[in-house]
Amino acid sequence: MSQRRTKRSTQAEQDRSTSAEPDISDLEESIKECVRYIICREGSKIPIKRAEIIKHLNTTCQTPSNMVKTILVEADKIIKRVYGYKLIQVEAKSGIQYIVVLTQECDSLPSSAIDGHHRKLLIAALMHIFMSGAAVKEEEMWKFLMEAGLLEENDHAGRKLMTTTFTRQMYLQYRKVGEGDLARNVFLWGQRAVEEVPKLFLLGKMAEAFDKTPDHWCEQYKEATEGNAV
Structure with a gap:
């Protein structure tokens, strides 16, 4: 009877250990590497595949794939706080991907984005x-x-x-x-x-070109201003 109790107790401890949330401090190096990788990739504007992040972290930090979700959440916090960007998850035929965009809407397309x-x-x-x-x-x-x-x-x-x-x-x-x-x-x-x-930025360009006010195009103006209000 005591052996059965011991086995059950041991199994319960293992289950709790498996289901417990990982200690963020143990993932610190992986989080830093994830941030570095994402910021380096951001310059190309090409979406980053989740599989690529998993492979990179596994290669550089021996990070198990089941920890990547937690690492991405923490990396996103740092990217927002330090760089003013955020990760947006997008679905694609090849699987989950991420794009990096500004956290706050700017007045135009960021000039550093492209030639x-x-x-x-x-x-x-x-x-x-x-x-x-x-x-x-x-x-x-x-x-x-x-x-x-x-x-x-x-x-x-x-x-x-x-x-x-x-x-x-x-x-x-x-x-x-x-x-x-x-x-x-x-x-x-x-x-x-x-x-x-920002659609209002585009509408402003149209207004300049035709010497009109942005609200001259009623439907587009409504869409642009409603988008700003969200």
Whole structure:
């Protein structure tokens, strides 16, 4: 009887030990390394796969994968406090990913985000989608950017920037809609743009260009100001 009690007691202690929350102090090095890794990766604006974080922490700190969730929570706190950024979890076909965005909405697209000309191209594309109120067909986007003097007819690098780089960075979505003869590619706002780019800023640019006030475009103004109020 005493042996059974001893076994039960030992098993109960093991269960409590397994289910107990990890001591954050024991994970300090892993948390610091996680912060360093995320900040280093942030410069590319390419989403960071959860699997990549797990692999990196396992390689550098021998961190078990079941501790990564706790480490990410603590790393996010440091990133917010020290750098003014936050982690946003996004779902993708390849699994969970994270993007790093500013904690507070700024007045424009952060100038340090991308190259100057690329920034103008991105702002124009996002503005066109926003003012259209829906997805923009690929051919319509090219026409708009060419008329704006931001894209040459045979500028394949510029097109690749739009369809590949900005989509990988999640500023834009570039997707196929429809089937058969009706199939076409369209552009929409990506999740990073939703998080980082103030619609009121874009509307202000439109107002400057046409010598109007932002509320001239009623629907867009309502959407932009409601977004600011959230």
